[in-house]
């Protein structure tokens with residue numbers, strides 16, 4: 001699995017405010033979107049394109065445009081929704097599919113409670129977006145799900161990742177034929193005994209949308 005840690009002072013600046021516990025929800029949402037847009041620039045570096053002939057006011061020329069089928073963006077509910085606007089701003093013609101996953105806070109295992117995705121993802125480039133890669137269980141299951149439906153190129157984008165989660169994700173999907181890339185805003189120190197990223201930012205879903213039942 002290819003891992004790209006975005007190294008940019010604007011990303012580090014925005015992540016610092018995102019982490020701070022006194023950052024309120026509206027600000028947290030705005031920062032998550034802005035960070036996604038910055039990370040999307042890195043994550044889409046290898047988005048598929050095709051030649052496109054145009055005529056400028058001066059001369060004909062050949063540029064490029066996004067190839068078909070268009071990429072599929074998959075936010076992992078809930079917290080991934082907070083990054084969606086930031087991604088579609090850069091890829092307005094992409095389609096969006098949804099996966100709802102929740103981690104059992106005791107066993108730390110993820111369960112899927114909702115899915116709204118095209119049945120056939122053959123030949124599709126997919127961008128899975130979720131702010132947190134902690135144990136890696138959620139992303140490993142989501143990526144496997146997309147591969148089972150035919151996706152042939154997957155990029156996961158997270159705001160923060162734990163070293164343990166990166167290692168687990170690599171073990172789970174790094175050996176598959178489908179190339180998987182992780183683009184992340186930062187790799188933190190470790191997971192704590194509750195499976196939270198340290199120093200992290202707490203529960204991303206709760207900070208975006210309030211405490212879940």
Ligand SMILES: O=P(O)(O)OC[C@H]1O[C@H](OP(=O)(O)OP(=O)(O)O)[C@H](O)[C@@H]1O
Nearest residue numbers: 078079102103133134135136137138205
């Ligand atoms: O790497 P993992 O150990 O699997 O943990 C990461 C997952 O945990 C959080 O979601 P959560 O289950 O809290 O759901 P939520 O987005 O509804 O809050 C986060 O948004 C990831 O999806």
Ligand SMILES: O=c1cc[nH]c(=O)[nH]1
Nearest residue numbers: 134196197202203204
């Ligand atoms: O630190 C963490 C770990 C999992 N999910 C979160 O929202 N935060």
Ligand SMILES: [Mg+2]
Nearest residue numbers: 203204205206
């Ligand atoms: Mg949560």
